[in-house]
Amino acid sequence: MAEMKATRDGYGEALIELGKDKRIVVLDADLAESTRSIKFKEKYPERFFDVGIAEQNLVATAAGLAASGKIPFASSFAVFITGRAYGQVRLNAGISHLNIKLVGSHAGLLTGEDGASHQSLEDISLMRGIPKMIVIQPCDFIEAKKATIAISKYKGPVYLRLGRTKLPIITKKNYQFKIGKGVVLKDGKDITIIATGSLVHIALEAANELKKQKISARVINIHTIKPIDKNLIIKAAKETKAIVTAEDHNIRGGLGSAVSEILSENHPIKIKCIGINDQFGESGKPDELYKKYGLTKENIIKTAKQLIKR
Amino acid sequence: MIDEELINNLKKIALQVRRDILEMTTQAGSGHPGGSLSAADIMVTLYFHKMRHNPKKPNWLDRDRFVLSKGHACPALYACLARSGYFSIKKLKTLRKLGSCLQGHPESHRCPGIEASTGPLGQGLSFANGIALAGKLDNKDYKVYVMLGDGECDEGNIWEAAMLAAHYKLDNLTAILDHNRLQIDGFNKDVMNIEPINEKFEAFGWNVIVIDGHNFEHVINALDDADKIKNKPTIIIANTIKSKGISFMENQAEWHGKALDKKQLKQALKELV
Secondary structure: OOOEEOHHHHHHHHHHHHOOOOOEEEEEOOOHHHHOOHHHHHHOHHHEEEOOOOHHHHHHHHHHHHHOOOEEEEEEEHHHHHHOOHHHHHHHHHHOOOOOEEEEEOEOHHHHHHOHHHOEOOHHHHHHOOOOOEEEOOOOHHHHHHHHHHHHHOOOOEEEEOOOOOEEOOOOOOOOOOOOOOEEEEOOOOEEEEEOOOHHHHHHHHHHHHHHOOOOEEEEEOOEEEOOOHHHHHHHHHHOOEEEEEEEEEOOOOHHHHHHHHHHHHOOOEEEEEEEOOOOOOOOOHHHHHHHOOOOHHHHHHHHHHHHHO | OOOHHHHHHHHHHHHHHHHHHHHHHHHHOOOOHHHHHHHHHHHHHHHHHHOOOOOOOOOOOOOOEEEEOOHHHHHHHHHHHHHHOOOOHHHHHHOOOOOOOOOOOOOHHHOOOOOOOOOOOOOHHHHHHHHHHHHHHOOOOOOEEEEEEOHHHHOHHHHHHHHHHHHOOOOOEEEEEEEOOEEOOEEHHHHOOOOOHHHHHHHOOOEEEEEEOOOHHHHHHHHHHHHHOOOOOEEEEEEOOOOOOOOOOOOOHHHOOOOOOHHHHHHHHHHOO
Protein backbone atom coordinates (compact mmCIF):
# COMPACT_ATOMS: atom_id res chain seq x y z
CA MET A 1 0.00 0.00 0.00
CA ALA A 2 1.46 3.31 -1.08
CA GLU A 3 1.97 6.11 1.40
CA MET A 4 -0.85 8.69 1.34
CA LYS A 5 -0.27 12.46 1.34
CA ALA A 6 -2.01 15.46 -0.20
CA THR A 7 -0.51 17.57 -2.98
CA ARG A 8 -1.06 20.70 -0.89
CA ASP A 9 1.32 19.20 1.68
CA GLY A 10 3.96 18.93 -1.04
CA TYR A 11 3.46 22.62 -1.74
CA GLY A 12 3.85 23.54 1.95
CA GLU A 13 6.99 21.48 2.31
CA ALA A 14 8.56 22.90 -0.84
CA LEU A 15 7.91 26.45 0.40
CA ILE A 16 10.05 25.80 3.46
CA GLU A 17 12.95 24.80 1.20
CA LEU A 18 12.38 27.69 -1.17
CA GLY A 19 12.39 30.17 1.69
CA LYS A 20 16.18 30.21 1.76
CA ASP A 21 15.93 32.40 -1.33
CA LYS A 22 15.15 35.89 -0.05
CA ARG A 23 13.23 36.72 -3.22
CA ILE A 24 10.52 34.21 -2.32
CA VAL A 25 7.47 35.77 -0.67
CA VAL A 26 4.19 34.04 0.10
CA LEU A 27 0.73 35.57 0.25
CA ASP A 28 -2.51 34.01 1.33
CA ALA A 29 -6.11 35.12 1.75
CA ASP A 30 -6.95 33.73 5.19
CA LEU A 31 -6.54 30.12 4.13
CA ALA A 32 -2.90 29.59 5.09
CA GLU A 33 -3.74 26.57 7.21
CA SER A 34 -5.75 24.96 4.41
CA THR A 35 -3.39 25.75 1.53
CA ARG A 36 -0.38 24.84 3.70
CA SER A 37 1.30 28.19 3.03
CA ILE A 38 1.30 28.35 6.84
CA LYS A 39 4.46 26.25 6.70
CA PHE A 40 6.26 29.20 5.15
CA LYS A 41 4.64 31.63 7.58
CA GLU A 42 6.00 29.66 10.53
CA LYS A 43 9.56 29.72 9.21
CA TYR A 44 9.69 33.08 7.44
CA PRO A 45 6.99 35.29 9.00
CA GLU A 46 8.60 38.50 7.71
CA ARG A 47 8.10 37.35 4.12
CA PHE A 48 4.57 36.06 4.56
CA PHE A 49 1.63 38.36 3.95
CA ASP A 50 -1.93 37.57 4.78
CA VAL A 51 -4.12 39.90 2.77
CA GLY A 52 -7.38 38.99 4.47
CA ILE A 53 -10.33 37.40 2.71
CA ALA A 54 -9.66 39.39 -0.41
CA GLU A 55 -8.55 37.45 -3.45
CA GLN A 56 -8.42 40.41 -5.84
CA ASN A 57 -6.11 42.11 -3.35
CA LEU A 58 -4.12 38.88 -3.08
CA VAL A 59 -3.26 38.71 -6.76
CA ALA A 60 -2.75 42.43 -7.40
CA THR A 61 -0.51 42.81 -4.32
CA ALA A 62 1.50 39.79 -5.48
CA ALA A 63 1.83 41.53 -8.85
CA GLY A 64 3.39 44.61 -7.24
CA LEU A 65 5.83 42.38 -5.37
CA ALA A 66 6.69 40.55 -8.60
CA ALA A 67 7.29 43.85 -10.37
CA SER A 68 9.75 44.69 -7.59
CA GLY A 69 11.87 41.58 -8.14
CA LYS A 70 10.20 39.25 -5.66
CA ILE A 71 8.94 35.78 -6.53
CA PRO A 72 5.47 35.74 -5.00
CA PHE A 73 3.49 32.56 -4.36
CA ALA A 74 -0.13 33.58 -3.89
CA SER A 75 -2.33 30.83 -2.55
CA SER A 76 -6.02 30.36 -1.90
CA PHE A 77 -8.66 27.84 -2.89
CA ALA A 78 -8.65 27.13 -6.63
CA VAL A 79 -12.19 28.40 -7.00
CA PHE A 80 -11.30 31.77 -5.44
CA ILE A 81 -7.88 32.56 -6.86
CA THR A 82 -8.96 31.81 -10.43
CA GLY A 83 -12.57 32.90 -10.16
CA ARG A 84 -12.76 35.85 -7.79
CA ALA A 85 -9.49 37.34 -8.97
CA TYR A 86 -9.75 36.52 -12.67
CA GLY A 87 -9.39 40.14 -13.79
CA GLN A 88 -6.35 40.68 -11.60
CA VAL A 89 -4.82 37.45 -12.92
CA ARG A 90 -5.57 38.34 -16.53
CA LEU A 91 -4.06 41.83 -16.29
CA ASN A 92 -0.99 41.13 -14.19
CA ALA A 93 -0.07 37.50 -14.82
CA GLY A 94 -1.47 37.56 -18.35
CA ILE A 95 -0.99 40.90 -20.08
CA SER A 96 2.00 42.07 -18.00
CA HIS A 97 3.39 38.50 -17.85
CA LEU A 98 4.66 39.10 -14.31
CA ASN A 99 6.47 36.39 -12.40
CA ILE A 100 3.54 35.39 -10.18
CA LYS A 101 2.87 31.87 -8.95
CA LEU A 102 -0.84 31.34 -8.41
CA VAL A 103 -1.60 28.34 -6.25
CA GLY A 104 -5.13 26.98 -6.03
CA SER A 105 -5.72 24.25 -3.49
CA HIS A 106 -8.98 22.37 -2.89
CA ALA A 107 -9.56 21.88 -6.61
CA GLY A 108 -12.15 19.53 -8.02
CA LEU A 109 -14.69 17.14 -6.52
CA LEU A 110 -12.00 15.99 -4.08
CA THR A 111 -12.99 19.03 -2.03
CA GLY A 112 -15.97 16.93 -1.05
CA GLU A 113 -18.39 18.00 1.65
CA ASP A 114 -18.03 21.76 1.05
CA GLY A 115 -20.18 21.34 -2.04
CA ALA A 116 -20.41 22.78 -5.54
CA SER A 117 -19.60 26.38 -4.59
CA HIS A 118 -16.19 25.29 -3.34
CA GLN A 119 -15.40 22.54 -5.85
CA SER A 120 -13.48 24.23 -8.63
CA LEU A 121 -14.25 22.47 -11.89
CA GLU A 122 -13.57 25.35 -14.28
CA ASP A 123 -10.22 26.71 -13.09
CA ILE A 124 -8.05 24.86 -15.62
CA SER A 125 -10.25 26.18 -18.37
CA LEU A 126 -10.03 29.74 -17.05
CA MET A 127 -6.26 29.68 -16.65
CA ARG A 128 -5.64 27.79 -19.89
CA GLY A 129 -7.38 30.59 -21.76
CA ILE A 130 -4.86 33.17 -20.63
CA PRO A 131 -2.05 33.52 -23.18
CA LYS A 132 1.34 32.21 -22.01
CA MET A 133 0.03 31.01 -18.63
CA ILE A 134 1.61 27.77 -17.45
CA VAL A 135 -0.95 25.38 -15.92
CA ILE A 136 0.29 22.54 -13.72
CA GLN A 137 -1.50 19.86 -11.72
CA PRO A 138 0.70 17.38 -9.86
CA CYS A 139 -0.49 13.83 -9.24
CA ASP A 140 0.92 13.30 -5.77
CA PHE A 141 2.82 14.77 -2.85
CA ILE A 142 6.30 14.31 -4.31
CA GLU A 143 5.38 15.67 -7.71
CA ALA A 144 3.70 18.66 -6.03
CA LYS A 145 6.86 19.39 -4.08
CA LYS A 146 9.05 19.12 -7.15
CA ALA A 147 6.61 21.16 -9.24
CA THR A 148 6.62 23.94 -6.65
CA ILE A 149 10.40 24.10 -6.74
CA ALA A 150 10.47 23.95 -10.55
CA ILE A 151 8.02 26.81 -11.01
CA SER A 152 9.99 29.01 -8.63
CA LYS A 153 12.87 28.78 -11.09
CA TYR A 154 10.73 29.52 -14.13
CA LYS A 155 10.36 33.24 -14.80
CA GLY A 156 6.75 33.88 -15.68
CA PRO A 157 3.18 33.30 -14.53
CA VAL A 158 2.13 29.83 -13.40
CA TYR A 159 -1.08 28.34 -12.06
CA LEU A 160 -0.50 25.36 -9.76
CA ARG A 161 -3.59 23.26 -9.05
CA LEU A 162 -3.66 21.28 -5.81
CA GLY A 163 -6.08 19.04 -3.97
CA ARG A 164 -7.34 18.68 -0.44
CA THR A 165 -7.32 14.95 0.19
CA LYS A 166 -4.52 12.46 0.56
CA LEU A 167 -3.52 10.54 -2.53
CA PRO A 168 -1.24 7.53 -2.90
CA ILE A 169 2.35 8.49 -3.65
CA ILE A 170 3.30 7.01 -7.00
CA THR A 171 6.23 9.27 -7.85
CA LYS A 172 9.75 8.19 -6.95
CA LYS A 173 11.97 10.46 -4.89
CA ASN A 174 14.62 10.68 -7.63
CA TYR A 175 12.03 11.66 -10.27
CA GLN A 176 12.91 14.73 -12.30
CA PHE A 177 10.03 17.12 -12.82
CA LYS A 178 10.17 19.11 -16.05
CA ILE A 179 7.58 21.74 -16.86
CA GLY A 180 5.78 20.77 -20.07
CA LYS A 181 7.04 17.17 -20.15
CA GLY A 182 4.46 14.43 -19.79
CA VAL A 183 5.44 11.22 -18.04
CA VAL A 184 4.83 7.74 -19.40
CA LEU A 185 4.08 5.75 -16.25
CA LYS A 186 3.28 2.53 -18.01
CA ASP A 187 3.84 1.48 -21.58
CA GLY A 188 1.13 -0.11 -23.68
CA LYS A 189 0.10 -0.60 -27.28
CA ASP A 190 -3.69 -0.98 -27.40
CA ILE A 191 -4.91 2.19 -25.79
CA THR A 192 -3.54 5.25 -23.99
CA ILE A 193 -4.99 6.67 -20.81
CA ILE A 194 -3.95 10.30 -20.34
CA ALA A 195 -4.64 11.51 -16.83
CA THR A 196 -3.85 14.47 -14.62
CA GLY A 197 -3.81 15.09 -10.88
CA SER A 198 -5.88 12.80 -8.70
CA LEU A 199 -6.90 10.65 -11.68
CA VAL A 200 -3.36 9.50 -12.42
CA HIS A 201 -3.25 6.80 -9.75
CA ILE A 202 -6.75 5.69 -10.74
CA ALA A 203 -5.62 5.46 -14.37
CA LEU A 204 -2.72 3.25 -13.29
CA GLU A 205 -5.06 0.97 -11.38
CA ALA A 206 -7.31 0.76 -14.44
CA ALA A 207 -4.34 -0.13 -16.66
CA ASN A 208 -3.31 -2.93 -14.29
CA GLU A 209 -6.84 -4.30 -14.37
CA LEU A 210 -6.94 -4.06 -18.17
CA LYS A 211 -3.70 -5.98 -18.38
CA LYS A 212 -5.37 -8.89 -16.61
CA GLN A 213 -8.00 -8.75 -19.34
CA LYS A 214 -5.26 -8.86 -22.00
CA ILE A 215 -5.55 -5.18 -22.93
CA SER A 216 -2.29 -3.29 -23.00
CA ALA A 217 -2.87 0.27 -21.82
CA ARG A 218 -0.31 3.05 -21.83
CA VAL A 219 -0.63 5.55 -18.98
CA ILE A 220 0.57 9.10 -19.35
CA ASN A 221 0.66 11.61 -16.52
CA ILE A 222 0.09 15.10 -17.89
CA HIS A 223 1.10 17.34 -15.01
CA THR A 224 1.54 20.34 -17.27
CA ILE A 225 -1.75 21.00 -18.99
CA LYS A 226 -0.33 24.10 -20.63
CA PRO A 227 1.96 24.01 -22.52
CA ILE A 228 0.92 20.42 -23.06
CA ASP A 229 3.39 17.76 -24.20
CA LYS A 230 2.20 17.69 -27.80
CA ASN A 231 4.80 15.24 -29.10
CA LEU A 232 4.12 12.67 -26.42
CA ILE A 233 0.39 12.81 -27.15
CA ILE A 234 0.85 12.53 -30.93
CA LYS A 235 3.22 9.61 -30.41
CA ALA A 236 0.62 7.84 -28.27
CA ALA A 237 -2.03 8.54 -30.89
CA LYS A 238 0.17 6.96 -33.55
CA GLU A 239 1.20 3.95 -31.49
CA THR A 240 -2.09 3.04 -29.79
CA LYS A 241 -5.62 2.71 -31.13
CA ALA A 242 -7.52 5.18 -28.97
CA ILE A 243 -7.17 7.65 -26.13
CA VAL A 244 -9.04 8.09 -22.88
CA THR A 245 -8.47 11.24 -20.84
CA ALA A 246 -9.27 11.44 -17.14
CA GLU A 247 -9.47 14.47 -14.86
CA ASP A 248 -11.26 15.94 -11.86
CA HIS A 249 -12.49 18.98 -13.83
CA ASN A 250 -15.14 19.86 -16.35
CA ILE A 251 -14.29 18.01 -19.56
CA ARG A 252 -15.21 21.22 -21.37
CA GLY A 253 -12.02 23.26 -21.23
CA GLY A 254 -9.87 20.91 -19.19
CA LEU A 255 -7.37 18.18 -20.02
CA GLY A 256 -9.85 16.41 -22.32
CA SER A 257 -10.21 19.56 -24.41
CA ALA A 258 -6.47 20.19 -24.45
CA VAL A 259 -5.73 16.65 -25.68
CA SER A 260 -8.58 16.80 -28.22
CA GLU A 261 -7.13 20.00 -29.67
CA ILE A 262 -3.78 18.31 -30.25
CA LEU A 263 -5.32 15.15 -31.73
CA SER A 264 -7.77 16.86 -34.05
CA GLU A 265 -5.08 19.07 -35.54
CA ASN A 266 -2.34 16.48 -35.78
CA HIS A 267 -3.48 12.88 -35.70
CA PRO A 268 -7.20 12.37 -35.20
CA ILE A 269 -8.02 9.07 -33.53
CA LYS A 270 -10.84 7.94 -31.29
CA ILE A 271 -10.93 9.77 -27.95
CA LYS A 272 -13.23 9.73 -24.96
CA CYS A 273 -12.98 12.28 -22.17
CA ILE A 274 -13.69 11.26 -18.60
CA GLY A 275 -14.29 14.09 -16.19
CA ILE A 276 -17.19 16.14 -14.95
CA ASN A 277 -19.62 16.32 -17.83
CA ASP A 278 -20.52 20.00 -17.91
CA GLN A 279 -22.23 20.15 -14.57
CA PHE A 280 -21.52 21.24 -11.00
CA GLY A 281 -20.74 18.94 -8.10
CA GLU A 282 -22.47 18.62 -4.74
CA SER A 283 -21.71 17.73 -1.12
CA GLY A 284 -20.49 14.26 -0.33
CA LYS A 285 -17.41 12.26 0.50
CA PRO A 286 -14.76 12.46 -2.22
CA ASP A 287 -14.96 8.74 -3.02
CA GLU A 288 -18.77 8.90 -3.14
CA LEU A 289 -18.56 11.83 -5.54
CA TYR A 290 -15.94 10.13 -7.69
CA LYS A 291 -18.26 7.14 -7.97
CA LYS A 292 -21.34 9.17 -8.77
CA TYR A 293 -19.58 11.29 -11.41
CA GLY A 294 -17.67 8.44 -13.00
CA LEU A 295 -14.14 9.29 -11.94
CA THR A 296 -13.39 5.64 -11.25
CA LYS A 297 -11.19 2.81 -12.33
CA GLU A 298 -14.32 0.96 -13.45
CA ASN A 299 -15.42 3.79 -15.73
CA ILE A 300 -11.97 4.10 -17.28
CA ILE A 301 -11.90 0.33 -17.94
CA LYS A 302 -15.40 0.33 -19.43
CA THR A 303 -14.63 3.34 -21.61
CA ALA A 304 -11.33 1.88 -22.81
CA LYS A 305 -12.94 -1.39 -23.77
CA GLN A 306 -15.77 0.33 -25.64
CA LEU A 307 -13.28 2.42 -27.58
CA ILE A 308 -11.22 -0.54 -28.66
CA LYS A 309 -14.29 -2.58 -29.61
CA ARG A 310 -15.68 0.16 -31.82
CA MET B 1 7.14 79.44 1.47
CA ILE B 2 7.44 77.75 -1.87
CA ASP B 3 9.71 79.07 -4.54
CA GLU B 4 7.70 81.11 -7.06
CA GLU B 5 10.01 80.12 -9.86
CA LEU B 6 9.31 76.44 -9.18
CA ILE B 7 5.59 77.01 -9.33
CA ASN B 8 5.80 79.05 -12.50
CA ASN B 9 7.88 76.34 -14.08
CA LEU B 10 5.39 73.61 -13.09
CA LYS B 11 2.54 75.74 -14.44
CA LYS B 12 4.36 76.05 -17.74
CA ILE B 13 4.95 72.30 -17.98
CA ALA B 14 1.33 71.61 -17.04
CA LEU B 15 0.14 73.81 -19.90
CA GLN B 16 2.35 71.84 -22.27
CA VAL B 17 1.12 68.52 -20.87
CA ARG B 18 -2.49 69.68 -21.34
CA ARG B 19 -1.76 70.57 -24.94
CA ASP B 20 -0.16 67.14 -25.41
CA ILE B 21 -3.20 65.39 -23.91
CA LEU B 22 -5.62 67.13 -26.26
CA GLU B 23 -3.44 66.83 -29.34
CA MET B 24 -2.72 63.15 -28.86
CA THR B 25 -6.32 62.16 -28.14
CA THR B 26 -7.60 64.15 -31.13
CA GLN B 27 -4.92 62.54 -33.29
CA ALA B 28 -6.01 59.12 -32.00
CA GLY B 29 -9.68 59.97 -32.48
CA SER B 30 -10.46 58.55 -29.05
CA GLY B 31 -9.20 58.40 -25.49
CA HIS B 32 -9.94 59.98 -22.14
CA PRO B 33 -9.14 63.69 -22.01
CA GLY B 34 -11.39 64.63 -19.05
CA GLY B 35 -9.70 62.58 -16.34
CA SER B 36 -6.28 63.24 -17.86
CA LEU B 37 -6.76 66.99 -17.56
CA SER B 38 -8.03 66.76 -13.97
CA ALA B 39 -4.98 64.69 -12.94
CA ALA B 40 -2.39 66.64 -14.95
CA ASP B 41 -1.26 69.19 -12.35
CA ILE B 42 -0.61 66.50 -9.74
CA MET B 43 1.25 64.26 -12.14
CA VAL B 44 3.36 67.17 -13.37
CA THR B 45 4.27 67.98 -9.75
CA LEU B 46 5.31 64.37 -9.18
CA TYR B 47 7.37 63.94 -12.34
CA PHE B 48 8.94 67.39 -12.47
CA HIS B 49 9.44 68.15 -8.81
CA LYS B 50 8.70 65.51 -6.22
CA MET B 51 9.81 62.12 -7.46
CA ARG B 52 13.33 60.76 -7.42
CA HIS B 53 13.64 59.21 -10.86
CA ASN B 54 15.95 58.99 -13.83
CA PRO B 55 14.44 58.71 -17.31
CA LYS B 56 17.74 57.31 -18.57
CA LYS B 57 17.50 54.48 -16.05
CA PRO B 58 13.81 53.54 -15.92
CA ASN B 59 14.55 50.36 -13.95
CA TRP B 60 16.77 52.04 -11.34
CA LEU B 61 16.06 50.09 -8.14
CA ASP B 62 15.99 53.15 -5.89
CA ARG B 63 13.56 55.18 -7.98
CA ASP B 64 10.30 56.46 -6.59
CA ARG B 65 7.38 54.71 -8.28
CA PHE B 66 4.18 56.12 -9.70
CA VAL B 67 1.23 53.82 -10.40
CA LEU B 68 -1.65 55.25 -12.40
CA SER B 69 -4.48 53.17 -11.05
CA LYS B 70 -7.00 55.15 -13.09
CA GLY B 71 -5.25 53.88 -16.20
CA HIS B 72 -7.56 55.58 -18.67
CA ALA B 73 -5.85 58.87 -17.77
CA CYS B 74 -2.72 57.58 -19.50
CA PRO B 75 -2.49 60.48 -21.97
CA ALA B 76 -1.37 62.57 -18.96
CA LEU B 77 1.11 59.87 -17.93
CA TYR B 78 2.49 59.48 -21.44
CA ALA B 79 2.92 63.25 -21.76
CA CYS B 80 4.76 63.43 -18.41
CA LEU B 81 7.01 60.51 -19.38
CA ALA B 82 7.80 61.97 -22.82
CA ARG B 83 8.42 65.47 -21.46
CA SER B 84 10.67 63.94 -18.75
CA GLY B 85 12.69 62.15 -21.42
CA TYR B 86 11.64 58.49 -21.10
CA PHE B 87 10.93 58.43 -24.83
CA SER B 88 10.68 60.89 -27.69
CA ILE B 89 7.93 63.49 -27.75
CA LYS B 90 7.17 62.43 -31.32
CA LYS B 91 5.91 59.10 -29.95
CA LEU B 92 2.92 60.83 -28.36
CA LYS B 93 1.39 61.03 -31.83
CA THR B 94 1.24 57.23 -31.97
CA LEU B 95 -1.20 56.95 -29.05
CA ARG B 96 -3.67 54.09 -29.57
CA LYS B 97 -2.24 53.29 -33.02
CA LEU B 98 -1.32 49.80 -34.17
CA GLY B 99 2.17 48.85 -33.03
CA SER B 100 2.55 51.79 -30.63
CA CYS B 101 4.02 51.37 -27.18
CA LEU B 102 1.40 53.89 -26.06
CA GLN B 103 -1.60 51.59 -25.71
CA GLY B 104 -5.15 52.75 -25.03
CA HIS B 105 -4.52 51.78 -21.43
CA PRO B 106 -0.98 51.56 -20.04
CA GLU B 107 1.01 48.33 -20.35
CA SER B 108 4.17 48.19 -18.29
CA HIS B 109 6.12 45.80 -20.51
CA ARG B 110 5.66 47.89 -23.65
CA CYS B 111 6.99 51.22 -22.53
CA PRO B 112 9.78 52.50 -20.26
CA GLY B 113 8.58 54.34 -17.17
CA ILE B 114 5.24 52.60 -16.82
CA GLU B 115 5.27 50.76 -13.50
CA ALA B 116 2.01 48.84 -13.77
CA SER B 117 -0.46 47.78 -16.39
CA THR B 118 -3.74 49.39 -15.46
CA GLY B 119 -7.10 50.19 -16.93
CA PRO B 120 -9.43 47.67 -15.33
CA LEU B 121 -10.15 49.81 -12.29
CA GLY B 122 -9.47 49.09 -8.64
CA GLN B 123 -6.23 47.16 -8.94
CA GLY B 124 -3.53 49.82 -8.83
CA LEU B 125 -3.67 50.41 -5.10
CA SER B 126 -3.03 46.72 -4.38
CA PHE B 127 -0.22 46.76 -6.93
CA ALA B 128 1.32 49.84 -5.28
CA ASN B 129 1.00 48.10 -1.90
CA GLY B 130 3.02 45.23 -3.31
CA ILE B 131 5.79 47.61 -4.38
CA ALA B 132 5.69 49.29 -0.96
CA LEU B 133 5.92 45.92 0.84
CA ALA B 134 8.92 45.00 -1.33
CA GLY B 135 10.55 48.33 -0.46
CA LYS B 136 10.13 47.60 3.25
CA LEU B 137 11.52 44.07 2.85
CA ASP B 138 14.56 45.37 0.96
CA ASN B 139 15.11 48.36 3.28
CA LYS B 140 14.78 50.73 0.35
CA ASP B 141 13.83 54.33 0.95
CA TYR B 142 11.89 54.81 -2.27
CA LYS B 143 8.35 56.16 -2.14
CA VAL B 144 5.36 54.75 -3.95
CA TYR B 145 2.75 57.10 -5.37
CA VAL B 146 -0.54 55.86 -6.71
CA MET B 147 -3.28 57.88 -8.33
CA LEU B 148 -6.87 56.77 -7.90
CA GLY B 149 -10.04 57.98 -9.53
CA ASP B 150 -13.10 58.80 -7.48
CA GLY B 151 -15.38 56.63 -9.61
CA GLU B 152 -12.74 53.94 -9.17
CA CYS B 153 -13.49 53.92 -5.44
CA ASP B 154 -16.70 52.06 -6.31
CA GLU B 155 -14.49 49.00 -6.81
CA GLY B 156 -14.25 46.63 -3.86
CA ASN B 157 -10.59 45.96 -4.55
CA ILE B 158 -9.78 49.56 -3.55
CA TRP B 159 -11.10 48.94 -0.04
CA GLU B 160 -9.36 45.58 0.25
CA ALA B 161 -6.16 47.41 -0.60
CA ALA B 162 -6.97 50.33 1.70
CA MET B 163 -7.19 47.89 4.60
CA LEU B 164 -3.93 46.23 3.64
CA ALA B 165 -1.95 49.47 3.38
CA ALA B 166 -3.01 50.48 6.89
CA HIS B 167 -2.60 46.98 8.32
CA TYR B 168 0.99 46.75 7.10
CA LYS B 169 1.66 50.41 8.07
CA LEU B 170 2.81 51.37 4.59
CA ASP B 171 4.11 54.88 5.31
CA ASN B 172 6.21 54.66 2.16
CA LEU B 173 3.01 54.84 0.13
CA THR B 174 1.03 57.94 -0.78
CA ALA B 175 -2.21 57.69 -2.69
CA ILE B 176 -3.69 60.67 -4.47
CA LEU B 177 -7.38 60.72 -5.22
CA ASP B 178 -8.24 62.69 -8.34
CA HIS B 179 -11.57 63.82 -7.00
CA ASN B 180 -13.18 65.37 -10.05
CA ARG B 181 -16.64 64.18 -8.98
CA LEU B 182 -17.56 62.73 -12.35
CA GLN B 183 -17.63 59.25 -13.79
CA ILE B 184 -18.93 57.90 -17.10
CA ASP B 185 -22.62 57.88 -16.25
CA GLY B 186 -22.60 61.22 -14.45
CA PHE B 187 -21.75 62.74 -11.07
CA ASN B 188 -20.52 60.33 -8.37
CA LYS B 189 -23.34 61.45 -6.11
CA ASP B 190 -25.90 60.30 -8.68
CA VAL B 191 -24.17 57.14 -9.94
CA MET B 192 -22.77 55.84 -6.64
CA ASN B 193 -22.14 58.18 -3.76
CA ILE B 194 -18.65 57.78 -2.31
CA GLU B 195 -18.89 60.53 0.31
CA PRO B 196 -17.70 61.15 2.91
CA ILE B 197 -14.59 59.84 1.19
CA ASN B 198 -12.11 61.48 3.56
CA GLU B 199 -13.85 59.99 6.60
CA LYS B 200 -13.91 56.60 4.93
CA PHE B 201 -10.15 56.59 4.47
CA GLU B 202 -9.65 57.94 7.99
CA ALA B 203 -11.77 55.11 9.33
CA PHE B 204 -9.63 52.70 7.35
CA GLY B 205 -6.56 53.95 9.22
CA TRP B 206 -5.10 56.40 6.73
CA ASN B 207 -3.64 59.85 7.16
CA VAL B 208 -5.89 62.06 5.05
CA ILE B 209 -4.98 65.43 3.52
CA VAL B 210 -7.57 67.38 1.53
CA ILE B 211 -6.34 69.89 -1.04
CA ASP B 212 -7.15 71.82 -4.19
CA GLY B 213 -5.58 69.57 -6.81
CA HIS B 214 -4.94 72.45 -9.19
CA ASN B 215 -3.07 74.57 -6.66
CA PHE B 216 0.59 73.69 -7.00
CA GLU B 217 1.49 75.02 -3.59
CA HIS B 218 -1.19 72.77 -2.07
CA VAL B 219 0.02 69.75 -4.04
CA ILE B 220 3.69 70.29 -3.15
CA ASN B 221 2.94 70.85 0.54
CA ALA B 222 0.67 67.81 0.75
CA LEU B 223 3.27 65.54 -0.85
CA ASP B 224 5.92 66.89 1.56
CA ASP B 225 3.60 66.48 4.56
CA ALA B 226 2.97 62.86 3.59
CA ASP B 227 6.71 62.19 3.98
CA LYS B 228 6.52 63.14 7.65
CA ILE B 229 3.79 60.67 8.57
CA LYS B 230 5.05 57.44 10.05
CA ASN B 231 3.34 54.07 10.50
CA LYS B 232 0.39 54.76 8.26
CA PRO B 233 -0.27 55.43 4.60
CA THR B 234 -1.35 58.86 3.42
CA ILE B 235 -4.05 59.74 0.94
CA ILE B 236 -4.21 63.18 -0.59
CA ILE B 237 -7.78 63.88 -1.58
CA ALA B 238 -7.30 66.33 -4.39
CA ASN B 239 -10.40 68.24 -5.32
CA THR B 240 -10.13 68.69 -9.05
CA ILE B 241 -12.18 69.71 -12.05
CA LYS B 242 -12.79 67.24 -14.81
CA SER B 243 -11.30 68.57 -18.08
CA LYS B 244 -9.66 71.39 -16.10
CA GLY B 245 -8.35 74.19 -18.27
CA ILE B 246 -10.77 74.05 -21.19
CA SER B 247 -13.83 76.19 -20.53
CA PHE B 248 -16.23 74.33 -22.79
CA MET B 249 -15.18 70.89 -21.47
CA GLU B 250 -14.97 71.48 -17.72
CA ASN B 251 -17.27 69.53 -15.39
CA GLN B 252 -19.02 67.58 -18.09
CA ALA B 253 -19.19 63.79 -17.97
CA GLU B 254 -19.34 63.55 -21.77
CA TRP B 255 -15.63 64.43 -22.01
CA HIS B 256 -14.65 61.41 -19.95
CA GLY B 257 -14.02 59.21 -22.94
CA LYS B 258 -14.31 61.35 -26.06
CA ALA B 259 -11.64 63.20 -28.02
CA LEU B 260 -12.06 66.71 -29.41
CA ASP B 261 -12.52 67.08 -33.13
CA LYS B 262 -10.01 69.22 -35.00
CA LYS B 263 -12.06 72.39 -34.79
CA GLN B 264 -12.68 71.94 -31.08
CA LEU B 265 -8.99 71.23 -30.56
CA LYS B 266 -8.03 74.48 -32.21
CA GLN B 267 -10.40 76.36 -29.95
CA ALA B 268 -9.17 74.49 -26.85
CA LEU B 269 -5.50 75.13 -27.57
CA LYS B 270 -6.22 78.88 -27.59
CA GLU B 271 -7.08 78.57 -23.90
CA LEU B 272 -3.81 76.84 -23.09
CA VAL B 273 -1.37 79.71 -23.41
